Structures are given as structure tokens and as C-alpha cells.
Amino acid sequence: MTPPNEFLPGRYHLEIYPDEIINGPIYTAQAKYPFPVPSVGDLINMRSFDQDEVHTVWARVLNVYHIYWTIEDSHTAHKLMFTVTAAELD
Numbered sequence: 001m002t003p004p005n006e007f008l009p010g011r012y013h014l015e016i017y018p019d020e021i022i023n024g025p026i027y028t029a030q031a032k033y034p035f036p037v038p039s040v041g042d043l044i045n046m047r048s049f050d051q052d053e054v055h056t057v058w059a060r061v062l063n064v065y066h067i068y069w070t071i072e073d074s075h076t077a078h079k080l081m082f083t084v085t086a087a088e089l090d
Contacts, residue, residue, distance in 0.1 A: 008070065010034075013079040020083060021065065035080050040064060044088055057083035 014035045016027040029035075038044065042061045067079040 007029060008073075011075050011077045013077065015081045017081065017083045019062070019085055021063075021081065025038045025081075034078065037080060038064060038082055042088070044084060046084070056065065058087045060087035 001027045010032070012031045012034050014027070014029045014031070015025040017023055017025050038061045040061055040063065044059050044061065045057060047057050062083040062085055065081040066078065067087070070076045
């Protein structure tokens with residue numbers, strides 16, 4: 001068991017979903033460092049994710065979800081999931 005004064009390494013996951021979490025993600029990524037967390041209502045330029053499934057350039061964040069877990073003596077993890085919908089720039 002990890003001693004209480006030692007930190008486990010972190011793993012970070014990002015998933016972007018179209019409209020609802022029940023649909024499959026349109027983008028996934030993993031990293032050694034945390035992803036920036038968007039706020040509901042933020043606009044995201046989806047072209048930066050370079051996904052064929054994305055038919056629009058701009059998307060508005062609808063919901064943000066977080067899941068945290070620890071694998072004892074291995075690592076801690078944070079999964080950031082958010083849903084988006086097509087958006088127009090004003």
C-alpha cells in the first residue's frame with residue numbers, strides 16, 4: 001500500500017461527446033498532465049482536434065463531467081468528459 005505521505009503518479013483522460021454521453025466520443029486523448037477544464041457555454045474550435053466525424057468548426061460546451069479513481073499502488077486518474085453541440089459565432 002502507498003504510504004500516506006507519498007503521491008501516486010497521475011493519468012489524465014479527455015473525452016468529447018456530441019450532445020449526450022450515451023453517444024460514443026468524437027475525440028479521446030490521454031496525457032501525463034491535466035487537461036484544461038472548459039466551462040458550460042464555452043466555445044471550442046473543433047478543427048484543432050482534426051476529427052473527420054466533426055462536421056462543424058465551432059462547438060458549444062453543454063455539460064462537463066469528472067470521474068476520479070485510484071488504482072492502489074499504481075496511479076490515480078481523472079477523466080474529463082464534456083458534451084458539445086454545433087455553434088455559430090455571433
